[in-house]
Amino acid sequence: MENLIAFFSVIVPFLAVLTIIVFVHEMGHYLVARWNGIAVQVFSIGFGPELVGFNDKNGTRWKVCAIPLGGYVKFLGDMNAASVPDHKELGQIDPQTRSTLFYYKNVWQRIAVVVAGPIANIIFTFIVLYALLLGLGRYTLEATIDGVEPQSPAEIAGLMSDDKVVRVDGYLIRSFGDFQRIVATSPEREIAIEVERAGKNVSLNVVTGSTERTDRFGNVSRIGYLGVSRTAEQEDVIFVRPSPVEAVFITFDEMVLIVDRSFKFLGELILGKGDVDQLGGPVKIAKISGEAASIGIFTLINLMALLSLNIGIFNLFPIPMLDGGHLVYYLYEVVRGKPLSPKIQEMGFRFGLFLVLSLMVFSVFNDVF
Structure with missing residues (x-):
């Protein structure tokens, strides 16, 4: 029973996420096709045998199929879901219908x-x-470096305590979390860091190291390593809700x-x-x-x-x-x-x-x- 619950706790969120993503993607194709007067034969979520479906007033078959790993929009005159034209069928379609075909x-x-x-x-x-x-x-922490580990990539590159990180690889840094995320996704790679030091901006190039991180679920991943730290005092953590702009x-x-x-x-x-x-x-x-x-x-x-x-x-x-x-x-x-x-x-x-x-x-x- 526990194995069954574990299975559904994985498969249900996965199928929900995938179905929504596929629906959004195919709806993009469908809407623009309809706006251009193109006849849509099938709108399918999934592949293989049809589980459930219906025809709308425009002649489109909307359906959900047994293999829920993708989807497709099939236009009139297509050979298959990859929109390869069926030249034999195209030759048999009457001239009035041709104006609604994707191919034409x-x-x-x-x-x-x-x-x-x-x-x-x-x-x-x-x-x-x-x-x-x-x-x-979101909760944010100012991107100020509190400590630099000896002989770390950060120290070798010249980063110092009290440096405030302004930009990394051209990206504006709004919090220490932003800084950590860019470093983590840049293992053993050179990154350009701009810091504010004693009222002046200083630019440094840093070659990151790499280390392994194990998350709460036991997954191990290789991430970038710099060797800096930030002490998170309660008063330093700020809740920010940005304006709509x-x-x-x-x-x-x-x-x-x-x-x-x-x-x-x-x-x-x-x-x-x-x-x-x-x-x-x-x-x-x-x-x-x-x-x-x-x-x-x-x-x-x-x-x-x-x-x-x-x-x-x-x-x-x-x-x-x-x-x-x-x-x-x-x-x-x-x-x-x-x-x-x-x-x-x-x-x-x-x-x-x-x-x-x-x-x-x-x-x-x-x-x-």
Whole structure:
């Protein structure tokens, strides 16, 4: 019984988070498609056999399927969920219906539909993080260094006690927590730190070390290490609820930082310098979702926003099968004035499918073993 409860405590939050993210993404595609007069045949959450569904007045089949790991919007005239055109079906459609087909829309309309999914995920992330910041506020601690460990990366670089951290890698530091987060996500990497010292701004370049951290759930991760400390006296901790305008800038800065660190991590993986154990797939995401839910609903909502941002950015990668791959095809059409040949596009989709499936298999293997 305990194992069953533990299973559902992981799988339920995971499916809830994934379903919302997928719905937001596909709704972006759907809305922009409808605004451009495109006939949408299917709006699906999940793949495989249909569990439940209905047809709306526009002829779209809305359904939930048995394999809840994704979703898709299928346009009239598409061969499959990847929006590969079915040229045989296209040739049989009457001329009056052609004006509603995605395939026959101009290239800018197709580009708008393709980028709408990732943009919807990015906007969703902004709205959620912004609402959490305005609604909950946050406790902050001034980013002033109290102590520097001997022979640490901080001391070697010249950081001193009473230095107030102003910026790191160009990002404005509003609290010691901001400083810690950037350092933690920069293991064994050079970072540029600007501090205020005796009324003057001093710029330093610091090469961080790395150390292992074990969280409350026993998960071990490699994080950046600097060797500075901050004593948190009760009177130093301040509750801050930013104004609606200030919250916009804070939320935007947080999202830019997340994207920047994600790309740096990916770059290090490609160069063979990154820690592949930190790469997570569905199993790891499910585990983290369950852990977040056990902390509280707002932690789970925050995680959902961060995953939505990463999924939106990932879908813009120029890989056939992903939205970014379609975008590359359409940008080629803009430049050359004609689309890629169907044969080349089909080869690209097959390569993209192989790449995406390989990544999924690797990530699942990495999660389990």
